[in-house]
Amino acid sequence: MSIALAIAVVTIIGIAGAAILVVAAKFMAVEEDERIGLVTAELPAANCGACGYAGCADYAKAVVEDGAPVNKCVPGGQKAADAVAAVMGVEAGSSTPHHAVVMCQGTNDNCKTKFEYHGMPTCSAAAGYYGGPSACQYGCLGYGDCVTVCKFDAIKVVNGLSVVDPEKCTGCGACAEVCPKNIISVLPVGKMAEVRCQNKDKGAQAMKVCAVSCIGCTKCVKTCQHEAISFENNLATIIPEKCVGCGECVAVCPKHAIVMAE
Numbered sequence: 001m002s003i004a005l006a007i008a009v010v011t012i013i014g015i016a017g018a019a020i021l022v023v024a025a026k027f028m029a030v031e032e033d034e035r036i037g038l039v040t041a042e043l044p045a046a047n048c049g050a051c052g053y054a055g056c057a058d059y060a061k062a063v064v065e066d067g068a069p070v071n072k073c074v075p076g077g078q079k080a081a082d083a084v085a086a087v088m089g090v091e092a093g094s095s096t097p098h099h100a101v102v103m104c105q106g107t108n109d110n111c112k113t114k115f116e117y118h119g120m121p122t123c124s125a126a127a128g129y130y131g132g133p134s135a136c137q138y139g140c141l142g143y144g145d146c147v148t149v150c151k152f153d154a155i156k157v158v159n160g161l162s163v164v165d166p167e168k169c170t171g172c173g174a175c176a177e178v179c180p181k182n183i184i185s186v187l188p189v190g191k192m193a194e195v196r197c198q199n200k201d202k203g204a205q206a207m208k209v210c211a212v213s214c215i216g217c218t219k220c221v222k223t224c225q226h227e228a229i230s231f232e233n234n235l236a237t238i239i240p241e242k243c244v245g246c247g248e249c250v251a252v253c254p255k256h257a258i259v260m261a262e
Contacts, residue, residue, distance in 0.1 A: 035064045042083035048172035050074035071095040075170035097189040098171030100164050104183045105196045106139035108160035111210045127180035135209035138198040146175035191245035193238050197257045200233040214257040220249035
């Protein structure tokens with residue numbers, strides 16, 4: 001009899017506790033603005049963080065509750081900006097498309113190696129072993145960490161070098177974040193020159209390790225009439241905001257380290 005009574009008491013307490021929790025949940029619940037869900041639905045669910053927020057849901061919440069700009073979704077581009085703006089009842093504004101660019105041309109044919117690497121086949125692991133097997137300490141290691149994180153199948157390793165497919169790239173920047181050599185940049189889409197090299201060694205050393213490295217001759221800097229090329233640490237760098245895509249720097253580069261992006 002005592003066992004049955006104990007069971008009954010425990011059951012009653014359990015039911016009462018559940019009822020209290022249900023009532024408390026209803027009274028303490030914070031109603032979420034339904035627009036958060038609507039905005040989230042218009043985003044590509046990449047959760048890449050290119051907008052500056054933790055993910056699509058976090059960005060949607062910031063748009064609705066904090067008035068964050070509606071055109072910060074890089075993968076979604078103008079289409080997502082227009083859709084989110086429609087939900088919020090505001091103007092979308094322009095959204096400049098971006099894409100990832102591997103600032104290196106160190107293929108197996110162009111760049112030498114300093115040793116054979118037999119460790120874990122990832123860029124992060126290889127970089128931790130004397131900087132990796134590439135003779136160029138600044139170059140692509142070619143093990144595809146960027147390929148692994150890309151959710152859009154927009155990057156492949158070809159002949160030892162990561163190559164971006166501009167038709168598939170959304171400019172989310174996930175590949176740039178994971179690259180241990182920091183040689184992937186996210187740049188505005190458009191006709192402009194790009195120095196596809198990150199080698200900061202002096203010219204003589206740079207030429208020893210890669211056939212298409214920047215050698216710091218500054219011919220491109222002297223040729224550019226728009227002051228669109230800076231030069232620091234033995235390396236030329238294009239300033240996207242100033243480049244007009246004339247291609248004069250491409251023509252004078254003796255090592256073909258500068259290419260014209262379309």
